[in-house]
Amino acid sequence: xxxxDFLSPVADAARxxxxxxxxxxxxxxxxxxxxxGLSFPGWAKKPERVKALEMIRxxxxxxxxxxxxxxxxxDNLSVLEKNILVERHLISREHAAKNAGSGLVLNREExxxxxxxxxxxxxxxxxxxxxxxxxxWHAIDQVDSKLEKRLEYAFTPELGxxxxxxxxxxxxxxVSAMLHLPGLVLAEQVNQxxxxxxxxxxxxxxxxGEGTEALGNVFQxxxxxxxGESENDIVERxxxxxxxxxxxEENARTMLLEKKPKTVYNHIGRAxxxxxxxxxxxxxxxxxxxxxxxxxxxxxxxxxxxRWQVDELFTTTQPAHLQKVHSEKLSAEERDLLRADMLRDxxxxxxxxxxx
Amino acid sequence: xxxxxxxxxxxxxxxxxxxxDKMQKVALCEECAKQKGVNDPTGLSRADLLLGLGASQEMxxxxxxxKCSNCGFTQADFKKAGxxxxxxCYETFKEGLEGLLKSMHKGTKHVGKVPQSLQQSRDLSxxxxxxxxxxxxxxxxxxxxxxxxxxxxxxxxxxxLTTLSAS
Numbered sequence: 001x002x003x004x005d006f007l008s009p010v011a012d013a014a015r016x017x018x019x020x021x022x023x024x025x026x027x028x029x030x031x032x033x034x035x036x037g038l039s040f041p042g043w044a045k046k047p048e049r050v051k052a053l054e055m056i057r058x059x060x061x062x063x064x065x066x067x068x069x070x071x072x073x074x075d076n077l078s079v080l081e082k083n084i085l086v087e088r089h090l091i092s093r094e095h096a097a098k099n100a101g102s103g104l105v106l107n108r109e110e111x112x113x114x115x116x117x118x119x120x121x122x123x124x125x126x127x128x129x130x131x132x133x134x135x136x137w138h139a140i141d142q143v144d145s146k147l148e149k150r151l152e153y154a155f156t157p158e159l160g161x162x163x164x165x166x167x168x169x170x171x172x173x174x175v176s177a178m179l180h181l182p183g184l185v186l187a188e189q190v191n192q193x194x195x196x197x198x199x200x201x202x203x204x205x206x207x208x209g210e211g212t213e214a215l216g217n218v219f220q221x222x223x224x225x226x227x228g229e230s231e232n233d234i235v236e237r238x239x240x241x242x243x244x245x246x247x248x249e250e251n252a253r254t255m256l257l258e259k260k261p262k263t264v265y266n267h268i269g270r271a272x273x274x275x276x277x278x279x280x281x282x283x284x285x286x287x288x289x290x291x292x293x294x295x296x297x298x299x300x301x302x303x304x305x306x307r308w309q310v311d312e313l314f315t316t317t318q319p320a321h322l323q324k325v326h327s328e329k330l331s332a333e334e335r336d337l338l339r340a341d342m343l344r345d346x347x348x349x350x351x352x353x354x355x356x
Numbered sequence: 357x358x359x360x361x362x363x364x365x366x367x368x369x370x371x372x373x374x375x376x377d378k379m380q381k382v383a384l385c386e387e388c389a390k391q392k393g394v395n396d397p398t399g400l401s402r403a404d405l406l407l408g409l410g411a412s413q414e415m416x417x418x419x420x421x422x423k424c425s426n427c428g429f430t431q432a433d434f435k436k437a438g439x440x441x442x443x444x445c446y447e448t449f450k451e452g453l454e455g456l457l458k459s460m461h462k463g464t465k466h467v468g469k470v471p472q473s474l475q476q477s478r479d480l481s482x483x484x485x486x487x488x489x490x491x492x493x494x495x496x497x498x499x500x501x502x503x504x505x506x507x508x509x510x511x512x513x514x515x516x517l518t519t520l521s522a523s
Contacts, residue, residue: 034443039427043441119439141469148471154443155474159457160466162443166453167460169446171468201462228463 003081004324006070007088008110014311018130021307022298023246025178025218026089029136029235030125031144032163032172034154040164041102041117049101049117056121059150060105060114065143068108075100083320089127089178091115112143119164120172122147131242133175133235141231160227170227175238178207179245182217182295183252186267193248194219200241201225207287216287216314221245257299265355268296276347280336286317286343301353313346359385424448473520480517487513 007013018024034040038052053073061071074082074095082096090106095118102117115123124147126140154162160170168174184190194204205220221242223234256264271292274281294310296302315321317339323330326338357367360383367383423430429441431449440446446453458464470478487510494503 036443039442040440042437042439043427043429043433144469145472148473153471155471156446156466157470157474157478158465159446160468160470162446164439166440166457169457170461170466173468225460225462227457227461228465228467230468232468 001070003070003077003084006106007084010315010321011308011312013088013110014308014315016129018128018132020131020246021129023180023249024131024242025180025311027128027130027132027136028125028176028178029133029140030123030174030176031140032120032168033122033124033144033147033161034163035121036152036154038121040119041121042119042164046101052121053101053103053116056116056151057103057105059147060116062150063143063146065112065146066105066107069105071105072103073100074098074102074104077104080320080323084324087315087318087320092118092123094118095123112139120168131177133177133239137175137231137235167224168226171229171231171234173226173231173234174222175234176220176222177238177242179219179221179242179249180217180291180294181219181245181249182291183249183256185217186264187252187256189248189252190219193245197221197241197245202238202241215284216291218291253295253299261355264299265353268292268301268353272296272347272353275343276350277344278340280333281340281343282336283317283319283339286339287314290314290317296353301356303351303354305350309346313343317342357383359383359388361385361388422448477517477520480513480520484510484513484517
């Protein structure tokens with residue numbers, strides 16, 4: 001089965017709701033695990049990786065949580081399919097670059113995704129809409145407990161779960177939330193927040209994880225340390241920090257509306273103007289303007305536009321999703337034209353934002 | 357001062373970061389700084405940069421000809437990739453890794469989840485130690501009835517432990 005036949009329509013994915021949806025787009029908990037006795041994927045030769053995949057994949061597929069899952073070897077996926085998975089935030093860019101000897105198992109609800117032979121033998125993640133770190137941790141913990149009965153993990157009592165990169169050793173856990181922070185960006189406070197968060201030993205990254213830009217005012221906050229702190233403590237520490245960031249974002253929005261309402265209306269009005277009328281637009285500009293539209297929805301400036309519709313466009317205007325609906329191979333310029341066509345069409349019945 | 361990445365040009369960018377009350381300093385030339393994204397105003401990659409540099413420096417201090425007997429991985433490989441070859445490498449390069457782990461993590465000992473099978477055997481050996489103390493005490497107090505009971509319990513716990521480690 002092709003990936004896009006398995007994946008739910010983007011509109012359905014965008015409609016999934018969770019707590020603090022307005023600011024927290026999604027929560028994720030990822031575990032890194034390796035199988036005892038095998039070299040790590042980055043060092044193992046191809047036959048060894050293939051053998052490891054043949055051993056690990058059936059174990060993952062047989063999990064009760066993975067009934068009716070999508071399971072595939074990475075060499076059987078086209079570049080387009082892999083990029084669609086990246087744009088849906090289901091696999092990392094690193095994993096999209098893998099071929100024979102690496103694999104992917106994704107559950108029906110798209111809430112559990114196991115990457116096999118990424119940087120570690122197993123990179124498994126639980127995803128939830130909104131702020132639900134505890135729930136995500138609980139879900140992946142259960143998967144892990146089932147899997148440890150079928151695979152013997154590389155583990156020592158001193159160093160915990162052994163991982164290819166020493167930065168993940170110990171719990172092997174990365175707890176993260178994706179945040180939409182247009183208020184802090186407009187109020188020029190976001191760098192202060194990032195620095196404060198960094199000081200607490202947490203990392204702030206862009207839309208697609210490590211080494212990526214904060215497009216569309218979307219930031220990922222995650223733990224950086226994995227040794228010497230339990231999973232629960234990490235989850236709770238992150239929850240505390242996230243609650244504060246949410247509060248700061250809300251305050252920034254209130255403050256902007258009180259002190260610089262014209263600036264806010266101007267940004268949102270212009271974003272609407274360009275998105276609804278452009279005939280060529282890049283994905284980067286689209287994300288940044290859609291972010292302002294989303295803020296407009298949050299502020300109640302649009303009568304006939306809902307948040308999920310903006311979130312849907314956040315994904316469908318991305319290069320691979322755009323390419324998917326067109327059979328012929330598109331150049332970047334052609335994509336910019338088609339993206340603009342799509343946006344004009346989707347926004348044609350949306351009346352312009354009104355200032356309050 | 358020399359740039360600590362290329363070790364050629366003069367360092368013009370000086371970075372200081374405090375992580376967990378520990379100060380880390382890095383001096384870079386303009387080119388290397390640019391390459392590592394230090395000029396990036398968001399400062400997102402700084403922590404990674406510091407960690408990355410720490411990695412190669414720490415590893416340099418340990419003997420340079422060590423090779424992992426399990427997978428053939430060497431220190432030079434680690435410097436290049438920043439990743440280890442296999443789980444055994446943690447033992448092979450233990451010395452070099454110690455300082456590195458200390459600098460990048462909260463602690464040096466694992467706290468948190470343990471695979472259940474290991475947890476069980478750990479619980480059993482803890483129980484065994486307790487029982488042994490109880491036995492010693494009973495013997496010292498010449499409470500032989502109690503000692504016999506404890507001795508039987510020790511025997512049972514030992515058996516459980518052996519069947520667990522055999523499975």
